[in-house]
Amino acid sequence: MTYSYINPRTKSLITSELKLLFIFFFITIIMLLMTYLFLTYKNYSFKQEHIDIKKAKQNLTTNLTKMNEDIKFIEKQSSVSKKIFTQNTVLKDSITNMFDLVPERITLSEAKLLKNGLILHGITPNKDVYNFMLQAPLRSIFHNTYSSFYPAQNGWLFFVSKNYIEEDEISEDDLNED
Amino acid sequence: MLDKIGSFLYHKVFVNIYIKDDSINIYVEKNSSKTLVLSDEKNFKTNTVDENIINYINSFTKDTPYFYISILDPSTTQGAAPTCEHIEIDKFYDKALSKYGCYKNKWSYYTSKYDLDEVNSNFREIGLDFIFSPFIILANFFQDKIDSNLSIFLLIQESSIALSIFDNSNLLFAQYLNLKNEFESESFSIDDDNDDEITLDEVQEESIDLDSVDVDDSLDDLDVFGDIEDLDSIEEIDEFTDVDDELEEEDIALKNHSNKNHSLSESEELFDEDYQMFSAVQGSIKTFYEDEKYNSEFIESIYIADSIGVSGDLKSYLEEEIFLNVYIRQIDLGSEISKLAQVELK
Numbered sequence: 001m002t003y004s005y006i007n008p009r010t011k012s013l014i015t016s017e018l019k020l021l022f023i024f025f026f027i028t029i030i031m032l033l034m035t036y037l038f039l040t041y042k043n044y045s046f047k048q049e050h051i052d053i054k055k056a057k058q059n060l061t062t063n064l065t066k067m068n069e070d071i072k073f074i075e076k077q078s079s080v081s082k083k084i085f086t087q088n089t090v091l092k093d094s095i096t097n098m099f100d101l102v103p104e105r106i107t108l109s110e111a112k113l114l115k116n117g118l119i120l121h122g123i124t125p126n127k128d129v130y131n132f133m134l135q136a137p138l139r140s141i142f143h144n145t146y147s148s149f150y151p152a153q154n155g156w157l158f159f160v161s162k163n164y165i166e167e168d169e170i171s172e173d174d175l176n177e178d
Numbered sequence: 179m180l181d182k183i184g185s186f187l188y189h190k191v192f193v194n195i196y197i198k199d200d201s202i203n204i205y206v207e208k209n210s211s212k213t214l215v216l217s218d219e220k221n222f223k224t225n226t227v228d229e230n231i232i233n234y235i236n237s238f239t240k241d242t243p244y245f246y247i248s249i250l251d252p253s254t255t256q257g258a259a260p261t262c263e264h265i266e267i268d269k270f271y272d273k274a275l276s277k278y279g280c281y282k283n284k285w286s287y288y289t290s291k292y293d294l295d296e297v298n299s300n301f302r303e304i305g306l307d308f309i310f311s312p313f314i315i316l317a318n319f320f321q322d323k324i325d326s327n328l329s330i331f332l333l334i335q336e337s338s339i340a341l342s343i344f345d346n347s348n349l350l351f352a353q354y355l356n357l358k359n360e361f362e363s364e365s366f367s368i369d370d371d372n373d374d375e376i377t378l379d380e381v382q383e384e385s386i387d388l389d390s391v392d393v394d395d396s397l398d399d400l401d402v403f404g405d406i407e408d409l410d411s412i413e414e415i416d417e418f419t420d421v422d423d424e425l426e427e428e429d430i431a432l433k434n435h436s437n438k439n440h441s442l443s444e445s446e447e448l449f450d451e452d453y454q455m456f457s458a459v460q461g462s463i464k465t466f467y468e469d470e471k472y473n474s475e476f477i478e479s480i481y482i483a484d485s486i487g488v489s490g491d492l493k494s495y496l497e498e499e500i501f502l503n504v505y506i507r508q509i510d511l512g513s514e515i516s517k518l519a520q521v522e523l524k
Contacts, residue, residue, distance in 0.1 A: 003518065005311070011245075
C-alpha cells in the first residue's frame with residue numbers, strides 16, 4: 001500500500017558512525033594487506049637473494065678450488081723454474097770454473113758438458129803443461145779422468161780429456177738439491 | 179537481507195507529526211519487531227521546526243537508522259474525489275497542480291503540489307518520509323462503518339475538518355474545511371443574508387426579464403417568495419438568537435458570580451468554535467445536495483472522529499438543526515498516523 005504522497009527515504013543499516021567504523025576497518029585492512037604484501041614480496045626477494053648468494057657462494061667455492069689448483073700448479077712451475085734457475089746457475093758457475101781451470105797456454109777447441117762428466121778437446125804445447133796445469137785440477141774434481149794425445153802439424157799436441165763423476169755421488173747430490 | 183538483519187539489531191522509530199492551530203504535536207513510537215517498546219507525545223508551541231523539535235526527534239532517532247517521520251498533510255487545498263478515473267478526476271481538481279493517490283481503486287485523494295513542496299521545505303531539517311491525507315486516516319479509522327453505511331464522516335482537528343460522505347464504502351462527496359478561513363469568511367458575511375453562495379450565473383438565471391413579465395407571472399413569483407418564508411435558515415437564525423440570549427444570560431450570571439472575565443471568553447470561544455464547525459459542515463452538506471457533480475443521497479447519520487474533544491454543543495446542533503444521528507468517537511491522531519506509516523512499510 002502506498003497512501004503517502006511521498007516515498008520514504010532509503011534507510012540504510014550503515015549509520016554515519018558505522019560508516020566511520022567501516023572506513024577505519026577498511027583502512028586498517030588495507031594497511032594490513034599492504035604490509036602482508038610488502039612482507040611477502042620482501043620474503044620472496046630475500047629468498048631469491050638467498051638463492052643468488054648460494055649460487056654465488058657455489059661459484060666462488062668452485063673458483064676457489066680452481067684457483068687453489070692453479071696456485072698449486074704455479075707453485076710447482078715456480079719450483080721447477082727455481083730448480084732450472086739453480087741448475088743454470090750451477091751450470092754457469094761450472095762453465096766459469098771450467099774455463100778458469102784452463103791455463104793460458106792451452107787452447108780449447110771443443111767442450112762437452114755431460115750429466116756425469118766433461119769432455120774437452122784442445123791443443124797443448126806439450127804433455128807436461130797439460131798434465132800439470134789442467135789434468136791436476138780436473139782430477140781433483142772428477143773421479144775418473146782419461147786423456148789421449150795426438151800430434152799437431154806445428155809440433156803441438158791435440159788432446160782429448162774425458163772426465164767422469166761416479167753415478168752414486170751424482171744421485172746423492174740431486175737428492176740433496178731437491 | 180540487510181534490512182532483515184537491521185530490524186533485528188535496531189528498533190523502528192515512528193515519528194508522527196500533526197500541526198495544530200498554533201503548535202506542532204509530535205507523537206513518537208518505538209517498536210521492536212512487532213511490539214511497542216516506547217511511546218511519547220509532546221506539543222511544541224511553535225509553527226516552525228526549531229531546535230527543541232530537532233533535539234526531541236533526535237533523542238529518539240539517534241540510536242537507529244530505521245526511523246520514519248510522518249506528517250498529516252496540513253495543506254488547505256486538499257480533498258478527495260469519488261473517482262479514480264483519470265478522465266473524471268479533472269471534474270474535481272487540477273491534475274497538473276495536484277499530487278494524488280487512489281484508495282482501493284474506489285476514490286482518490288489529492289493535495290496541492292505547491293503545498294506539498296512547502297511542507298517538505300518547512301520540515302527539511304528533519305526530513306519527511308510520509309505525508310498522509312486526513313481522508314486516508316478517516317477512511318481507515320471508520321473502516322467498519324464506511325463499509326456498511328450511508329453517512330457523513332468527519333475528522334475534526336483544531337483548525338480544520340476533513341468531511342467525507344460514504345455510501346457503502348463508495349465516496350460520494352469530500353471536502354477539506356479550513357476553519358480559520360471559514361470563520362473569517364463567515365464573520366465577514368454575517369450581514370450579507372447568506373447570499374454569498376449564489377453565483378453570478380444563478381443571479382442572471384433568476385433575474386427577471388422585464389419585457390417578458392406579465393401580471394400572472396408576477397403573482398406566481400410572489401407564491402414562490404411565500405415558500406421562502408419556510409426556509410430552515412430563518413428558523414436557524416431564530417434559534418441561534420435564542421442560544422445567544424441564553425449565553426448572554428449565562429454570561430451575566432457568571433459576571434455576577436465572579437470577576438474572572440477569562441471564563442466568559444472561554445465559553446464564548448467554545449461556542450464560536452462549535453458554531454463555526456457546525457456552519458462549515460452545514461455548508462458542505464448544502465454543497466453536496468446542490469452540486470450536480472455529486473450523487474446526492476439523503477443522509478441520516480454522521481460519524482465524528484474527534485481529535486480535540488469537541489463539546490456537546492456541536493452534537494446538539496447537528497442533531498437539532500440538521501436532524502442527524504450523531505456518533506462521536508475519540509481519535510488519537512498520532513497513533514493513527516503511526517499505524518498508517520507501519521502499514522505503509524509492510
